[in-house]
Each structure stands twice: as C-alpha cells, then as structure tokens.
Amino acid sequence: MLTRRDFMLGSGALAVAVSLPLRADAATGAQAIPGFLNAYLEISPDGRVRLHSPTTEMGQGTHTGHAVIIADELGVDIERVSVVTAEPADPFRRNGSMGSGGSWGVRYWYEPLRKATAQAREVLIAAGATQMGVAADQCRLKRGEVVHVASNRRLGIGSLTAAAAALPLPENPPLRPKSELRYTGRKVPRVDLAAKVRGEPVFASDIERPGMVYACAVLSPVFGAELDGFERDSVKSVAGVLDVVAIPGGAAVIAAHSWAALQGAEALKIRFKPTPHDGLDSATISRQMRAGLDADAGAIEARKDGDWDAVAKSASRIVRADYEAPYLSHAPMEPWNCTVEIDAGGVVHIWAPVQTQDRNRNAAATAAGVPPEKVRLHTTLLGGGFGRRLGSDGIAAAVVAAQAVKKPVKFFWRREDEFGQGWYRPAQVARLEAALDAEGRVAGLRVRTAGPSMSNSFSPQGLPAGQLDGSSVQTIRESRYKPAAFHVEWVRVDQPVTMAPWRAVGATQNGFFMECFIDEVARAAKRDPYQLRRELLAHDARALNVIDTVAKAAGWGGPLPGGHALGMAFVESYGSLCAEVAEVSLRDGRPFVHRVVCALDCGSIVLPDGVRSQVEGGIVQGLSAAMGEAVGIAEGRAVERNFDTYPLLRITQSPEHIETIIIESGEAMGGVGEPPLPPLAPAVVNALAALTGKPIRELPLSRHTFA
Amino acid sequence: MQITLKVNGEARSIDADPDMPLLWALRDFLGLKGAKYGCGIGACGACTVQVNGRAMRACVVPLKSVVGLEIRSIEGLGGGHPVQLAWLEEQVPQCGYCQTGQIMQAVALLEANPRPTAQQIRDGMNGVLCRCGTYPRIEAAVQRAAQSMAPKSEG
Numbered sequence: 001m002l003t004r005r006d007f008m009l010g011s012g013a014l015a016v017a018v019s020l021p022l023r024a025d026a027a028t029g030a031q032a033i034p035g036f037l038n039a040y041l042e043i044s045p046d047g048r049v050r051l052h053s054p055t056t057e058m059g060q061g062t063h064t065g066h067a068v069i070i071a072d073e074l075g076v077d078i079e080r081v082s083v084v085t086a087e088p089a090d091p092f093r094r095n096g097s098m099g100s101g102g103s104w105g106v107r108y109w110y111e112p113l114r115k116a117t118a119q120a121r122e123v124l125i126a127a128g129a130t131q132m133g134v135a136a137d138q139c140r141l142k143r144g145e146v147v148h149v150a151s152n153r154r155l156g157i158g159s160l161t162a163a164a165a166a167l168p169l170p171e172n173p174p175l176r177p178k179s180e181l182r183y184t185g186r187k188v189p190r191v192d193l194a195a196k197v198r199g200e201p202v203f204a205s206d207i208e209r210p211g212m213v214y215a216c217a218v219l220s221p222v223f224g225a226e227l228d229g230f231e232r233d234s235v236k237s238v239a240g241v242l243d244v245v246a247i248p249g250g251a252a253v254i255a256a257h258s259w260a261a262l263q264g265a266e267a268l269k270i271r272f273k274p275t276p277h278d279g280l281d282s283a284t285i286s287r288q289m290r291a292g293l294d295a296d297a298g299a300i301e302a303r304k305d306g307d308w309d310a311v312a313k314s315a316s317r318i319v320r321a322d323y324e325a326p327y328l329s330h331a332p333m334e335p336w337n338c339t340v341e342i343d344a345g346g347v348v349h350i351w352a353p354v355q356t357q358d359r360n361r362n363a364a365a366t367a368a369g370v371p372p373e374k375v376r377l378h379t380t381l382l383g384g385g386f387g388r389r390l391g392s393d394g395i396a397a398a399v400v401a402a403q404a405v406k407k408p409v410k411f412f413w414r415r416e417d418e419f420g421q422g423w424y425r426p427a428q429v430a431r432l433e434a435a436l437d438a439e440g441r442v443a444g445l446r447v448r449t450a451g452p453s454m455s456n457s458f459s460p461q462g463l464p465a466g467q468l469d470g471s472s473v474q475t476i477r478e479s480r481y482k483p484a485a486f487h488v489e490w491v492r493v494d495q496p497v498t499m500a501p502w503r504a505v506g507a508t509q510n511g512f513f514m515e516c517f518i519d520e521v522a523r524a525a526k527r528d529p530y531q532l533r534r535e536l537l538a539h540d541a542r543a544l545n546v547i548d549t550v551a552k553a554a555g556w557g558g559p560l561p562g563g564h565a566l567g568m569a570f571v572e573s574y575g576s577l578c579a580e581v582a583e584v585s586l587r588d589g590r591p592f593v594h595r596v597v598c599a600l601d602c603g604s605i606v607l608p609d610g611v612r613s614q615v616e617g618g619i620v621q622g623l624s625a626a627m628g629e630a631v632g633i634a635e636g637r638a639v640e641r642n643f644d645t646y647p648l649l650r651i652t653q654s655p656e657h658i659e660t661i662i663i664e665s666g667e668a669m670g671g672v673g674e675p676p677l678p679p680l681a682p683a684v685v686n687a688l689a690a691l692t693g694k695p696i697r698e699l700p701l702s703r704h705t706f707a
Numbered sequence: 708m709q710i711t712l713k714v715n716g717e718a719r720s721i722d723a724d725p726d727m728p729l730l731w732a733l734r735d736f737l738g739l740k741g742a743k744y745g746c747g748i749g750a751c752g753a754c755t756v757q758v759n760g761r762a763m764r765a766c767v768v769p770l771k772s773v774v775g776l777e778i779r780s781i782e783g784l785g786g787g788h789p790v791q792l793a794w795l796e797e798q799v800p801q802c803g804y805c806q807t808g809q810i811m812q813a814v815a816l817l818e819a820n821p822r823p824t825a826q827q828i829r830d831g832m833n834g835v836l837c838r839c840g841t842y843p844r845i846e847a848a849v850q851r852a853a854q855s856m857a858p859k860s861e862g
Contacts, residue, residue: 058802059800059801059802059803059839060801061801189795189798190798190800192800192803193794193795193798193799193800193803194795196800196803196806196807197786197791197794197795197799197800197803197806197810198741198781198782198786198791199740199741199742199780199781199782199784199807199810200740200741201740202803203740203743203804205740205743205744206740208738214735239724240724257731257735257736258731258734258735258744259724259727259728259731259735262747331838332802332804332838333743333745333751333753333802333804333805333836333837333838334743334745334802334804335744335745381802381803382802383743383802383803383804384802384804384838384839385802386838412744414747415744415745415746415747415748609798613798613801613841613844616840616841616843616844617801617839617840617841618840619840620837620839620840620841620842620843621838621839621840624840642746642747642748642750643745643746643748643750643751643836644748644750648836648838649840649842650833650834650836651829651832651833651835651837651842651845651846652829652830652833654829654840654842654843654846655843658843
C-alpha cells in the first residue's frame, strides 16, 4: 500500500503546486506539501478536504463515488469534500499507467482509497489525542473532528494535519464498520453538478490564460495522410488571423479569437499527400470482412469447449446467421481542445480533457522535447469521453502550435474534425452457428468474428500477427452459456481506419451478434427465448437470477398493448451481469422503444443514483447507436462530419420509461459505466423481430424498412 | 466594428465582425463560457441562449441580427432559477457539456408554455442533443420545474 515514501516520490508531479507551492527539497519530509496526509488527501486549516482522484470525471460520477468513499472512511461531511483529478504519479496508476477506462473507477479504487483514508484518519486521531493528552483509543473521528468520547472535547482535523503528517502511517488501519458509513449506498448529490448547472467554466474549452491566442486545426480528411503544403496567403484577408503553422497531421490557423480561427481554417488552401487507401470505401471493407468469415486460414482460436464437429454431426438441425456492425463515432459533445502554456522555466502546462494522463503527458513531452516531469497536465472535467479521450492523438499538435507562436494557445478541432479524425468502434462481422438436438436444445455453438484489430490500431505497441485481440470476441469468449461444445475464433482483417475503445468496446458488437442469434435459434426451435437462455444458464445461479429478475419486472409472457412486443438480451461485461428487456412498437413505420427494464448485478455499490444514471445513459446511448449511428467510409475518409448526418438519438426517440433494478449479489464489485449499454441493441432488435417475424442482422436500424 | 449587445440585462460593447456568431461574442469577447460550441451549424443545441425570450442557437446567430435585443445566457439565470434547482433535484447532468443549452431551452419552453404535457416537453426539448443519455432526467426536471413555477393559487 501507499507509504509516505511513495507519496514523496510521486509528489514532484502532483497537482498541488497550483495552490500550494512545492518545496524545492522534497527530502524534507511529510511537510513538503502542507496539508497533505498522503497523495490523495489534502486537508485545509478550516477542515475542508480536497481529494486528488486517480480518475477523470467525464460524467460517469466517479469523483462523487470517491468523495463518498473518503467522506465515510475519514468521517467528514460530504459537503466539505471537493475532488480534482490528480496529475500522473504512482499512487494514481493502475497497471503502471494513470487513466480512466474499463469501468474501473470505483471497483478498482474502492479498497485503495478506503485504506489510504483510514491511514489518514488514524494519524489524525493520534495527533488529536496527543494534543488533548488522552489515549488515541479513547478518541473517534466524527464529522471532521477528533472527539475524546468521555469528555466530549473536540479538535477540528484542519488544525491537526501538520502533527498528523509527522506520524508514521499504520500499515493495516481498521476500516469503519458498515453501520458508521453515512453516505455509501445512499442517494448523494453529485459533487460536480452545481457548477455544471450554473454554467461555470469547468471544461477545458472554458480555460483562458493571459495573452492566449486561438488555434484551429486543419487536418487531413483521409486517414493517415501527411501534409503536403499550405498557402499562408490564402488566410491573409481574414480579420483576426495571426499566422498559420504546420502541426502533426496538418496545419493550425492562429488567430485572436475562435471565430477568426474558424474562418481562417475554412479559407486555408492546404494539400495532403496521397495514400494507398485514397479509394477505400465501406463496401470494400464489408466485402473484405465477410470474406474473412469464409476463409479458414488464419482464424485465431479464442475458445474451444467440447467438440463442435461431433456435436454438429449428431445434431438434428444447424441454425446459422451472419451479422454485421458498423464503425461508430464516440461523438462527445465537446470537440477536442486543450490549452497549452509554456512558462519561463520551460515547463509545459496543459489543461486538457483526457482520460489517460500518462499517455497524454508522455505524448506532450515527446512533442515538446522535454522530460515528462516538465509537463504539468491539468485534467479538467470532460465534455464526454466514452473512450474517445483515451488516446493522445490531439495533444502533440497543440504543443507544437504553442511552441511555434510562443504564447499560450487554445488549440481546438472543428466538429467536422472531431468526426473525421475519429478513432471508431470497429466495424465487424460474425457468423454464428448453433447445433440443435432433437428436443430443440442447443448442443453446440460456433462463432467466428472477422474484422480489424482495434488493439492494433489503438495500442502504441500494436498487436503482433497471430495474436488474439480480445475485444474482437469480447463477451462471446467469456460467455456463461454452456452448451456441450462452444467454439469461438476471430479472423483479422485490418483496415487503415483508426479505432479505439468505444463505451463497452467489443461487448457492443459482440453482444448484438450473440444475443440476436440466441433469439434466432429460439425462433427456429419454436421456443421462448427467455426459456432458452435459462436452459443455457441452468448451471449458473447468479446469471439465472439476473434474467429471472428482468423477466419478472418486465412482465415477460404477460399481456401487452396491441402492436407491442418484448425482446430480451443478457450481456456480461466489465465484471457485471446485465439483462435488459425492451418493449417496442412501430410508429409511422419506424421502431419506437416504450420501455426498457434493466437488471444489473454489479456485486455491490457505492452510489445508487450514480448507478441508475449510468444505466439510463447506457440505454439511451445504446439505443442511439442501434437506431441510426454508423460511420461510412468513402474515398479513404469518414463520410459523416457533423450531427446533421451522424444522427444522435433525440429526446423524442428516447424510451418513455426506464426501470433499473440493481442487484447487490455481494460478489466482487463490478463496473457500471459500460455494462448497461451492450444488451440494449439486441433487446430492441429481438423485440422488433418478435413483432415482425423478420430477423435483423445489420445495424443501424435506420437502414431497414419495417412493414 | 463597435457593437453594443444587451446581455443579461447589461449593455456590453465589443469590437467585432457583425457577421460573427453570437456564441463567440459571449465566449471569447465577454467571458461568458456557459454557452458551448458543439457543432457550429445549429444542429446540437449546446450553444442555446434566449433572444427576446426565444431559444436560439448562438453558433448560427450573427451579431448584427441581435443588436438591441435582450440576450440571456445561463449566467443570467443566477444559479437559483427554478429550472436550475429542478436540474439539481433530478441530478440531471452527466458530463454537463450540453446542459447549459438544455436548461436555456427548458427556460424558454416554460416561459412560452408553463404547463407542458410530457409530449410537449419532448417536442420542445428535441433540438438539444445529449450524448450521455440524460433525456429521462431532463424530462423529469422540466416537469418538476413546471410544477415549482406554477402559480400557488391555482388548482
């Protein structure tokens, strides 16, 4: 666990110098940064607590989850706790790197934050007891005060931090019993919402620095095309434009304000070099992926339970279907931007909306030609992430622009570039086969997926040929369904289109494939799809409970209004089991979702309203993708470049009712931000298929007509 | 050229291109950061403000068209507006980037129609996108705000 030595080693990179100057000599001990009890907890003299959180707050609520954890374990009112994202240092890293993804925010940090806070509490109590001349075991920490229980004498924790910081942290401090937790598991207002509702400047795009200029990027629409050249004179006549500078991937128009920079970007005459894929289009990509389904050579095994060939041979029937899912854009509402200021000492300050602090700091340092310690990365609140801000593709250009103009620079992309420079959810195809026995039971499943490797595109180290990209078979490889034989494999069909994790990653397309196929099998066998799932999960009490819970709450099998139908899906991802039932009808020939019932078993929870909020958001975003989202490729570039052609779901299309059932099974804490999304598309598609009798094997639904 | 705007009840003068969209006057010239850049084509609603009470997309409204008109941005609501309070009660925002636009759209909706039906709320809020998926809570918050703003003597 965290020791003071870890803290000191990490402290050179901590965010605290913003308000508390670091001493030059970090070897002077715990008081190098007054008020800090460890890397996470900063306590001011008036007893307010500022948490330096390992996580990025992008709307998922982990800052509030963390505030709850420390307020409870320390013993302070949550109104006295504020939260900022820390700068990268060891105490904030998971697997050697700091970042927020994989729905880890609460489930990973719950124990470390509790323990670190309990350590802080114990030394505060010890310091208070010493000052009062009583034994520490006669004192408690309650509502921000160390209280001597017998005499009711009290000392505020703000007055004790210096003395407490000089004490050794206990190795194994006791954790508070559940009865003493005031906030965990209860409805707590989010710590970031008051400022957001008032419209305060909490986003990177709101940052202003003295003498700042604005830089609008002009980037190649073709994936990976390099700059050939630009004509500086073409922007001369635009009032407010100051300069044009070359940046990685294109140019940046420097101007006195955003509007001038935008106009300059429109006016700039710029050329990009040709690429081998200038003619690439969606039809070619689709054809190549589907060819992968037919080619046995190069298939990489992901799961091999039992003997498919034997099961298939004795089967009374084989059901088979091919599916396809498109590239998807993250489309966060805040287009990429960051503000860079290089100070007189050569330290590069960056205010940026990033999900990965180490990756971005390292990229900025490389671009600036300085060691990472000379980059101070201030992570703001994010105007949406969904995985798009896991990458570091936008930061180097901002640093290069700031170096070129020698002034603080607000660097930003136009919405058209936020779409065009996307790192998308991969397009993927799949072939699923089921072997049915004479009684209509599923004796075997065989799944082959084919498509580009997201990990190869996204990971700086790539993915060697022959290795499995887990995301390409995610949730199918790990499926709890247990027929006698279950084979899963992947065929890699790389494309020059950039890709990154998109909320719930491979579970999104694979959940759609698998769960829609289960319903197709049920229809072929003339069986109820819920009962078929029960049969495939008969060995698994936890999974059965999840689908039984959702079926009961949704009234599965019960009466429905005319023209309505229900569809079910069950997808496990990020340590949580999630089942959803959607009730749909057709309105003017288009699908409409009246109601979604969700049962989520995420083990145990910290912030119930935060979980509900994530379930609702996952359902709406999942429906958005299912209904109309697809990034088309033509002439080597993304076709959709703004919200007029990439249709996000609007409120009139949103489900009228969402019912969330949180199951606290007591199993290991699971993720929450991602698991509610994947079941939505198959639940809706299954309901539509039940309504119309026609299977749907390609998304989005906007490409289909409904009689 | 010198342009005087009436923003949140105050006359504010700036030296700017009369064709510049209102959004950039608010954000870059007047330091009012509440309205957001989302699309630049009036398709997402993150920049929504009120002009003479009507919800407008500030990213496509040229300055010359709003001279002399009453412009209200989220900063003009003061923080304690019933719609803002309803937004907190329902814990609406996730990332929050679109929410100032959502709130300004809701204020304009309720000023025009103090007792909207559920369908009128949906229709009225349809122009403002939310990627986080807060629509169910937006609908609930507009309903709550309508109730809290309703004249007490009624009913």
